[in-house]
Amino acid sequence: MGRLVIVSNRAPSVDGANDSGGLVVALKDALARNGGLWIGCAPEQTDTPAASLVFHHRPEFDIALFELEPNLYRDYYLGYSNSVLWPALHGRVDLIDVQPRYAKAYRKVVRRLARLIADEVSADDMIWVHDYHLIPLAHELKALGVMSRIGFFLHVPLPDLQTFKAIPDWQDLAGCLAEYDLVGVQTQRDLGHMINIFRHILRGELRANGNMGIDGREVVIGCFPISIDVKGFRRLAEEGSVNVPPPALPRLIGVDRLDYSKGLPQRLAGYETFLSRYPGFHNKVGLLQIAPPTRDDVEAYRAIRSELEQLAGRINGRFGTVDWTPVQYIHRALPRDELAVLFRLSRVGLVTPLFDGMNLVAKEYVAAQDQNDPGVLVLSQFAGAAEEMSQALIVNPHDPQDVAEAIRTALEMPLGERVERHRALYAHLDKHDIAHWSSTFLKRLGSVEKIGPEWLALFPELQMRAKAG
Numbered sequence: 001m002g003r004l005v006i007v008s009n010r011a012p013s014v015d016g017a018n019d020s021g022g023l024v025v026a027l028k029d030a031l032a033r034n035g036g037l038w039i040g041c042a043p044e045q046t047d048t049p050a051a052s053l054v055f056h057h058r059p060e061f062d063i064a065l066f067e068l069e070p071n072l073y074r075d076y077y078l079g080y081s082n083s084v085l086w087p088a089l090h091g092r093v094d095l096i097d098v099q100p101r102y103a104k105a106y107r108k109v110v111r112r113l114a115r116l117i118a119d120e121v122s123a124d125d126m127i128w129v130h131d132y133h134l135i136p137l138a139h140e141l142k143a144l145g146v147m148s149r150i151g152f153f154l155h156v157p158l159p160d161l162q163t164f165k166a167i168p169d170w171q172d173l174a175g176c177l178a179e180y181d182l183v184g185v186q187t188q189r190d191l192g193h194m195i196n197i198f199r200h201i202l203r204g205e206l207r208a209n210g211n212m213g214i215d216g217r218e219v220v221i222g223c224f225p226i227s228i229d230v231k232g233f234r235r236l237a238e239e240g241s242v243n244v245p246p247p248a249l250p251r252l253i254g255v256d257r258l259d260y261s262k263g264l265p266q267r268l269a270g271y272e273t274f275l276s277r278y279p280g281f282h283n284k285v286g287l288l289q290i291a292p293p294t295r296d297d298v299e300a301y302r303a304i305r306s307e308l309e310q311l312a313g314r315i316n317g318r319f320g321t322v323d324w325t326p327v328q329y330i331h332r333a334l335p336r337d338e339l340a341v342l343f344r345l346s347r348v349g350l351v352t353p354l355f356d357g358m359n360l361v362a363k364e365y366v367a368a369q370d371q372n373d374p375g376v377l378v379l380s381q382f383a384g385a386a387e388e389m390s391q392a393l394i395v396n397p398h399d400p401q402d403v404a405e406a407i408r409t410a411l412e413m414p415l416g417e418r419v420e421r422h423r424a425l426y427a428h429l430d431k432h433d434i435a436h437w438s439s440t441f442l443k444r445l446g447s448v449e450k451i452g453p454e455w456l457a458l459f460p461e462l463q464m465r466a467k468a469g
Contacts (some may be wrong), residue, residue, distance in 0.1 A: 003037055003125045004033075004126050006039065007038075007117065009133035025434060030442060039063075040065060041066060041067075045070040050067050052116060053120060072105050079099060083097040085132045086132070090157060090260075095260070096167075098168055103169060110140055114137060123148055128445065129151065129152045131155045138181075152180040155358070157356065158185055158193045160193050161197055174201040181220060181445065184223070185221075185222075186223070187384040194221060198219070225384065225388055230363070241345060250347040252288070252349075253365075254351070255342075258305055260301070266352065272400070275326060278408055282326075287350075290330045291308065309331075339364070343365045343368035346365075348411065349377045350407075354380070356380070356385075359380075363389075366429060373415065376413055376418055378406045379392035382397065391421040392425065
């Protein structure tokens with residue numbers, strides 16, 4: 001059996017210093033089992049990138065970094081990936097910034113990466129590509145004659161057909177998705193969108209086994225909801241909170257990257273409506289909103305930061321007193337262990353994105369709770385997590401009255417109901433943790449019938465183009 005080869009835009013740290021949580025924890029054991037390799041973009045750009053992958057050895061697996069020129073990386077990452085694909089996939093077609101050089105850079109990076117990978121993999125290796133930064137990679141690898149099984153997992157949402165068509169090269173992108181042997185998404189919602197995209201763009205046929213027939217081959221598709229290291233995060237919260245006193249007032253907490261998909265202005269609007277409707281809670285509750293910066297070089301992110309700061313200031317100016325600040329706003333990242341404690345000591349977790357593939361903050365909040373006195377999760381109906389976490393208070397984040405009522409309900413919920421809801425949420429998480437996610441996907445990918453040279457021979461023009469560069 002060959003290796004597991006993970007490919008993502010961001011690679012793990014070479015020294016393992018930042019392995020807590022996330023994909024590395026999920027895949028470390030699987031990578032170590034067969035001498036795995038993780039390929040990702042070097043954290044620093046250079047005007048003279050190496051002509052081959054730069055290898056680093058870790059005890060569990062190897063890391064191989066591909067280097068990019070600063071201008072190329074900017075147009076590939078900040079440009080096409082995050083100014084075209086990210087807004088489109090999150091339903092914000094009004095924010096798409098179409099620049100011809102963005103698409104050119106995106107394909108150039110993926111094509112260059114494919115050549116580097118093709119030199120390092122064998123037919124027995126299993127390749128797992130992650131997220132929207134690298135969608136055309138299977139297309140480029142197969143054009144170079146790579147016959148490994150290649151799976152793809154989309155961490156962000158997949159929008160409906162009409163929204164998908166807002167991407168300038170939507171037909172090409174759909175075709176690239178269909179060249180993977182297995183395509184995984186987060187939710188049944190996204191799976192339905194993928195089936196519809198394949199049907200209408202590629203004339204795909206849904207087969208009795210749930211897969212898609214496209215151009216004479218079968219594309220395996222599936223829903224694989226990502227999760228967290230449930231027991232590990234619970235342990236962080238329990239151990240870290242032993243000597244930490246609870247807040248003076250019941251706390252509402254939100255932890256989100258500063259991104260327009262997270263619904264932060266709408267959340268503050270709901271909290272403001274709550275304070276306006278229920279003055280009895282003045283001086284008796286507080287909201288802690290942690291929003292680390294992200295992609296500050298993109299105009300849309302600078303705008304959301306300014307809007308959020310203005311809203312927090314308005315709420316504090318309208319309702320605050322000398323002794324009470326209704327909103328605490330922190331614009332920086334906090335260590336994972338500190339977040340676990342903050343979650344555990346917060347009565348209400350507010351997870352209200354406008355559109356999210358999953359949203360692991362919802363799962364972290366539940367995992368961190370004291371099972372004897374748990375808090376209440378308020379969750380957007382548009383978060384992928386809502387499909388699994390029906391015992392949360394599900395809200396429409398666009399409706400401030402709905403959010404306000406959910407906050408009141410959460411704060412007034414009796415202990416017995418809180419315990420019952422939390423018990424059901426935690427039981428599901430414990431069974432469907434991050435290890436379950438990765439093992440389920442890899443088992444499915446391993447069972448896919450490998451492509452043969454006869455399939456690749458159908459596309460000689462692709463092979464010629466790829467080899468010519």
